[in-house]
Amino acid sequence: MLFYLFIILCNIFLNQAAILKCDFETACNDFNTDSNWGLTDGAHPQSMNHDHTLNTSLGHYIFYNPSSGSSFQIAEIKTNDWLSLSTDRAVCFQMWYFTPRILLPFNIQLVQGDDEQLTRIAASIPGKDPSSNDWALINIVLPSEKFKIFIRLNNTGRPLVFDDISVDYCDELHPTPTKILYECDFESSCSEDFVSLPAYPYQWSVLKASDAIKIENKAPSVDYTFGNQSGHYALLPISKVVGAGNVG
Numbered sequence: 541m542l543f544y545l546f547i548i549l550c551n552i553f554l555n556q557a558a559i560l561k562c563d564f565e566t567a568c569n570d571f572n573t574d575s576n577w578g579l580t581d582g583a584h585p586q587s588m589n590h591d592h593t594l595n596t597s598l599g600h601y602i603f604y605n606p607s608s609g610s611s612f613q614i615a616e617i618k619t620n621d622w623l624s625l626s627t628d629r630a631v632c633f634q635m636w637y638f639t640p641r642i643l644l645p646f647n648i649q650l651v652q653g654d655d656e657q658l659t660r661i662a663a664s665i666p667g668k669d670p671s672s673n674d675w676a677l678i679n680i681v682l683p684s685e686k687f688k689i690f691i692r693l694n695n696t697g698r699p700l701v702f703d704d705i706s707v708d709y710c711d712e713l714h715p716t717p718t719k720i721l722y723e724c725d726f727e728s729s730c731s732e733d734f735v736s737l738p739a740y741p742y743q744w745s746v747l748k749a750s751d752a753i754k755i756e757n758k759a760p761s762v763d764y765t766f767g768n769q770s771g772h773y774a775l776l777p778i779s780k781v782v783g784a785g786n787v788g
Contacts, residue, residue, distance in 0.1 A: 558708040559631065560619060563593040564600040569620070571705055576615035578605045587699035592636040592675045601703035606696045617691040618651075623707065627684040632710030633662070635691070636675040639700045643667045646693035646700070648680060656688065675703065681710060725765040726772040734774060744774050 562568035564579060582590040582597030591599025606615055625631050633648065648663040662680050669676035689707070693700075724730035731746045745755075750769035752759040756777045763771025 558706045559623075560705075560707040562705045564591070564602055564703060565593055570707075571617055572620050573602060573617045574615060576604065576606045577602045577617065579603075586701055587640060588638055588675075588701055592703040599703075601701050603702075604693075604698050604700035606698070608696075614692055614694045616693075617702070617705070619689045619707075622686055622688055623682070624686045625682055625684050630710050631682045631707060633678075633680045633682055633689055633707050634710075635678050635705040636703045637665070637678060637701065638675050639668050639698075641667050641697060641699075642670075644693075644695060644697045644700055646691060646695070648678065649690040649692055650683070650685075650687040651690050652685070652687045659690075662689075679710070682707070726763075726774060727765055731772070731774075742776055744776050746772055746774050748772055 560570035562571045578586075579600060579602055580586050581600045582588065585597075586603035588601065590597055591601045593599050593601075604615065644667040646665055647661050648665075649659050650662050652658040662682075663678060665678065691702075691705075724733065726746050734744065734746070736742060736744050747755070748769065749759075749761060749763045749771055752773070752775045753761055756775060758778070759775055760773065762768050763773045765771050
């Protein structure tokens with residue numbers, strides 16, 4: 541009997557565990573804060589005499605403490621790891637914040653790409669929530685894509701405090717559909733949209749898989765769209781690459 545009770549309790553615990561979570565009562569390993577943020581509690585308030593997690597003066601939260609001087613550019617908090625969300629269940633980003641200032645804007649951004657340069661804004665918060673003088677919730681349904689989450693601001697105003705930052709399953713039945721900005725399977729006229737940049741000494745070619753392997757023996761033997769040798773894809777033969785950085 542005790543064994544079955546143990547199994548039930550373990551399942552409850554696992555089901556309640558968030559994908560990512562920082563409540564600042566223990567070490568925060570899921571999100572990385574830069575040097576513009578400090579940790580405090582309600583007994584040493586930075587505009588709030590209680591946290592959100594425990595709702596007491598003993599609870600902890602982080603506060604915005606921007607670096608002074610002309611070198612300051614941007615403050616950020618970001619996920620340490622990439623998120624790759626499934627399509628079978630909706631996932632939400634949530635955090636609680638407070639500022640007494642009507643205007644103290646910051647953004648929640650989704651960042652993609654190997655160099656983390658492809659950025660889109662998921663939410664823009666102008667400042668104080670006019671409906672509350674306490675902690676206010678930010679809730680964002682996340683897309684089923686691979687990305688990192690960044691919280692960014694370039695305003696040196698204060699005070700601004702955050703608590704209970706998390707990524708977890710939410711109540712929505714389905715996640716936000718993936719937003720496709722552009723797609724091309726190289727089987728239609730979209731192939732004409734792709735040209736090699738004139739400043740680079742290389743030439744991309746759109747070829748059948750059966751022809752591509754005749755030019756480059758390490759090329760894929762089938763395409764992705766149809767999974768056979770009749771399908772097309774874009775190929776840059778190794779012989780056309782004359783040095784590092786010449787592919788683009």
